[in-house]
Amino acid sequence: MCALAAGRPVTVSIVIPVYNEARTVERLLRRVAAVEVSKEVIVVDDGSTDGTRELLPGLRDGGLIDQLFMHERNRGKGAALRTGFGRATGEVTVVQDADLEYDPGEIPRLLQPIADGRADAVYGSRFLGAPRRALFFWHTLGNRFLTLLSNVLTNLNLTDMETCQKMVRTDLLRSLPLTVDRFGIEPEITARLAQAGARVYELPISYDGRTYAEGKKIGWKDGISAIWFIMRCNLWGPRARPWEPEESFRPRQSVE
Numbered sequence: 001m002c003a004l005a006a007g008r009p010v011t012v013s014i015v016i017p018v019y020n021e022a023r024t025v026e027r028l029l030r031r032v033a034a035v036e037v038s039k040e041v042i043v044v045d046d047g048s049t050d051g052t053r054e055l056l057p058g059l060r061d062g063g064l065i066d067q068l069f070m071h072e073r074n075r076g077k078g079a080a081l082r083t084g085f086g087r088a089t090g091e092v093t094v095v096q097d098a099d100l101e102y103d104p105g106e107i108p109r110l111l112q113p114i115a116d117g118r119a120d121a122v123y124g125s126r127f128l129g130a131p132r133r134a135l136f137f138w139h140t141l142g143n144r145f146l147t148l149l150s151n152v153l154t155n156l157n158l159t160d161m162e163t164c165q166k167m168v169r170t171d172l173l174r175s176l177p178l179t180v181d182r183f184g185i186e187p188e189i190t191a192r193l194a195q196a197g198a199r200v201y202e203l204p205i206s207y208d209g210r211t212y213a214e215g216k217k218i219g220w221k222d223g224i225s226a227i228w229f230i231m232r233c234n235l236w237g238p239r240a241r242p243w244e245p246e247e248s249f250r251p252r253q254s255v256e
Helices: 025-033 052-061 077-087 104-115 137-154 170-175 185-196 220-235
Strands: 012-018 039-046 067-071 092-095 121-125 166-169 200-204
Touching (some): 012 025, 025 039, 025 052, 039 052, 039 077, 052 067, 077 092, 077 185, 104 166, 104 200, 137 185, 137 220, 166 185, 170 185, 185 220
Parallel strands (some): 012 092, 121 200
Antiparallel strands (some): 092 166, 121 166
16 A cells, blocks of 8 residues: 555545446446555446446445435536546545446556655556557547647647546646536646646556447547647646645655
8 A cells, every 4th residue: 555654545536437337337346445545435427327326325335435426417527527526535536437448456556656756647558568458440549649639739748648547636636727528528637737737657557448339438529529628728728827736745665
């Protein structure tokens, strides 16, 4: 378990946006429960209609969810994340999708650069050589194009801007003016981190992508929207203010 030099664990708020994930959400939450970090689990249901909403209270009562929030209608991933971010009490917040494409077992490794005081945000990259399921050439090409366009405007050298597994210091995250409701939240977070001058690291993560038959939701229209949000969030306001941490994580001396 990652800890600060004084021995106090770094608490991670794991924010899980959920929309029509009845087939996977319980398995995902059990995998999250097994992750060996000090954590709180925040689930935001974004107006599910497939029975997910009926499952979640029982999973909360069973100890798999610490905070549960329900949107009465589908508002989009960005709106669900902002709900979760606003309720996070951990020193670090990470996004974990409920569809099992991303492995929550990667969370302790993503936490280490922040706990060591070397990073303010860590992205899990699907394109740095870790095992991943071979799927959709055009999706991969689209992701690389969107990352390139984002890099041109942010001056970051990311390999996977669109990754859903983003970890950010909570105090930094709360300082970012996030407004996007849907999948454009990914380029918005990246633009705002760059504007704030945050130290962003990338680490390779495994990735088990889904087909559309297995429930994948993002499509080519979302790619077109992402281009617009990359341009909007980098070229127009509201911009993030330069960020200075109120308290720095000190170099880690022990692992609990």
